[in-house]
Amino acid sequence: MNKIVGKEKKLIMIFLVLSFIASTIEISFAPIIQSFIDALTNRELNMVGLSVLLFFLFIFFNFLFHYLATIIEFKLLKRIHLISKNQIMTNFLRLNLSIFRETTIGEKINVFDYNLEIYEQYYLENIFLVIQNLFVVSISFAYLLYLSPMISLVLFVCALLSFIIPSIASKKIDSLTEKNSKLKSKYLDVLKEIFGGFEVIKSFKVEKNFNAKHLKALTNLEQNNQQLKIQNNQFNIVIGSTQYLILIVCFCVSGYLVIQGKLSLGEMIAISQITNMVIQPLQLLGGAIVEIAGSKTIRNDLEQYVGTQQNHNKAKKIISNEFNVLELEDVSYPVNGAYKVLKNINLLFEKGKKYAIVGYSGSGKTTLLNIIAQLIDDYTGNILYNGQKINVGQEINYNTVFVHQDTFIFNENLKNNITLLQNYADSVVERAILFSELEEKNNCMGETIVNEKGVNLSGGERQRVAIARAVIRDAPIILMDEITSALDYKTGRQIIEKLLLNKEKTMIFVTHDLRKSFLNTMDQIICLKNGIIVEQGGYTELYQKQGFFYRLSNAS
Numbered sequence: 233m234n235k236i237v238g239k240e241k242k243l244i245m246i247f248l249v250l251s252f253i254a255s256t257i258e259i260s261f262a263p264i265i266q267s268f269i270d271a272l273t274n275r276e277l278n279m280v281g282l283s284v285l286l287f288f289l290f291i292f293f294n295f296l297f298h299y300l301a302t303i304i305e306f307k308l309l310k311r312i313h314l315i316s317k318n319q320i321m322t323n324f325l326r327l328n329l330s331i332f333r334e335t336t337i338g339e340k341i342n343v344f345d346y347n348l349e350i351y352e353q354y355y356l357e358n359i360f361l362v363i364q365n366l367f368v369v370s371i372s373f374a375y376l377l378y379l380s381p382m383i384s385l386v387l388f389v390c391a392l393l394s395f396i397i398p399s400i401a402s403k404k405i406d407s408l409t410e411k412n413s414k415l416k417s418k419y420l421d422v423l424k425e426i427f428g429g430f431e432v433i434k435s436f437k438v439e440k441n442f443n444a445k446h447l448k449a450l451t452n453l454e455q456n457n458q459q460l461k462i463q464n465n466q467f468n469i470v471i472g473s474t475q476y477l478i479l480i481v482c483f484c485v486s487g488y489l490v491i492q493g494k495l496s497l498g499e500m501i502a503i504s505q506i507t508n509m510v511i512q513p514l515q516l517l518g519g520a521i522v523e524i525a526g527s528k529t530i531r532n533d534l535e536q537y538v539g540t541q542q543n544h545n546k547a548k549k550i551i552s553n554e555f556n557v558l559e560l561e562d563v564s565y566p567v568n569g570a571y572k573v574l575k576n577i578n579l580l581f582e583k584g585k586k587y588a589i590v591g592y593s594g595s596g597k598t599t600l601l602n603i604i605a606q607l608i609d610d611y612t613g614n615i616l617y618n619g620q621k622i623n624v625g626q627e628i629n630y631n632t633v634f635v636h637q638d639t640f641i642f643n644e645n646l647k648n649n650i651t652l653l654q655n656y657a658d659s660v661v662e663r664a665i666l667f668s669e670l671e672e673k674n675n676c677m678g679e680t681i682v683n684e685k686g687v688n689l690s691g692g693e694r695q696r697v698a699i700a701r702a703v704i705r706d707a708p709i710i711l712m713d714e715i716t717s718a719l720d721y722k723t724g725r726q727i728i729e730k731l732l733l734n735k736e737k738t739m740i741f742v743t744h745d746l747r748k749s750f751l752n753t754m755d756q757i758i759c760l761k762n763g764i765i766v767e768q769g770g771y772t773e774l775y776q777k778q779g780f781f782y783r784l785s786n787a788s
């Protein structure tokens with residue numbers, strides 16, 4: 233975040249200059265009052281007139297420079313807000329699947345919502361406030377030192393109080409804001425769960441249970457929120473009370489000096505005016521320091537999203553679409569320490585060939601596709617594309633398309649759901665629509681946004697959208713995870729037949745469809761059991777072997 237703020241040097245400089253001028257003008261009110269009262273006391277009418285003119289000039293310039301400083305402050309806040317959110321989203325989109333899945337959706341949304349809000353409100357806005365008020369306090373002190381060194385010393389000692397209290401308070405505020413962020417993430421997760429699982433909740437008539445879950449999450453959040461507000465308020469009241477102490481002490485000392493004849497009445501009023509000018513900023517500074525220090529954990533957390541992850545996840549370059557062979561050498565996927573979802577996988581995928589990966593549920597088929605698609609890269613072993621080693625974390629990708637088991641539909645029209653907001657010629661989109669047998673649906677939906685206003689797609693239609701997404705893209709390797717599970721037999725068969733007509737593309741199907749008519753068209757069947765390749769070969773060869781594949785086929 234600091235880097236983002238640092239890039240705005242020009243605006244920050246303008247803000248500093250404007251703030252300095254605005255503060256100097258603010259302080260000038262005291263000497264004008266002093267000259268006005270002294271002129272009245274000495275009956276110098278010319279000076280009285282000049283002081284009145286200075287009052288009006290003060291009002292005008294005070295307004296002008298504070299206004300300009302505020303405009304620049306808002307401009308800076310807007311830019312930092314835009315750049316940081318954009319940077320965080322860029323970094324999220326660069327994450328691989330494993331890291332992305334380490335946090336919940338609620339936690340991720342909360343980074344943009346509560347955490348950035350705290351960063352801006354507790355940190356950035358307070359930094360501006362500190363800058364402006366430090367100017368006012370320092371200039372006031374300098375002027376006070378000129379008027380009365382003794383009072384400025386008294387004021388300085390008292391002012392230290394305003395800095396001691398925040399340092400005690402900030403730890404408590406920090407832990408409360410951090411807890412608030414966690415509770416807000418949990419609350420967002422519950423909201424996401426309820427809205428995402430609405431159909432399930434309604435079908436099983438468990439509205440009351442989820443209402444209770446929502447209320448519990450909300451109550452926890454609100455309780456902590458209230459505690460945070462009370463704590464903040466308490467510290468502000470304490471800081472406010474110390475300001476009265478400062479005022480009283482300064483009044484007593486300056487009154488004593490007037491009695492002693494060491495100060496004129498005009499000087500005493502100017503001093504009390506300056507003291508007032510110091511007290512208010514000191515109070516604001518105290519509150520600001522509590523909030524700045526109280527947002528430390530959240531700021532460190534944000535830094536992770538803006539900075540560190542960015543370095544780990546640089547934008548990847550896609551290497552040439554010229555494809556001959558993809559090799560997996562001794563690939564394993566360890567999760568939870570010793571447990572491996574995939575164990576020592578050695579495979580060779582050649583240009584234009586068709587492969588089927590089969591096995592019982594949970595045997596690691598989808599994980600294998602995820603690794604081939606480079607969606608997860610925390611595996612061990614090697615992947616070689618045309619003989620070139622694709623190291624984990626390397627900044628290159630090869631081109632694949634992946635038709636997932638579950639199809640996510642975006643809030644866009646049908647065509648945009650296929651193109652995924654990329655530019656394609658109309659004819660290319662039409663071809664993909666025809667291929668996936670969606671023309672009728674497309675004709676009746678037109679520009680309608682798919683997911684809104686209750687216009688939903690059936691499971692089979694979603695699956696066909698996913699197929700259209702794959703065929704529209706020019707990738708040499710197509711990965712397909714159970715692509716016909718939601719389609720009727722005839723449609724599924726037609727689509728598979730059309731896919732297999734393409735002799736250029738390498739296709740890898742994960743499938744539970746063990747029918748001979750389909751598997752016989754595959755160049756190779758790969759059998760996975762508990763993350764291990766137990767058999768591989770052509771249909772007839774494997775069937776006649778009467779091993780794992782034979783038992784799997786006959787069990788289905």
Ligand SMILES: Nc1ncnc2c1ncn2[C@@H]1O[C@H](COP(=O)(O)OP(=O)(O)OP(=O)(O)O)[C@@H](O)[C@H]1O
Pocket residue numbers: 567568573591592593594595596597598599600
């Ligand atoms: N990151 C992970 N952490 C822990 N377990 C994981 C992780 N990824 C996958 N698994 C587990 O690995 C196993 C294999 O999952 P995978 O989705 O690859 O199976 P599958 O063969 O595709 O199953 P299905 O046919 O039911 O879709 C599952 O038990 C899954 O819970």
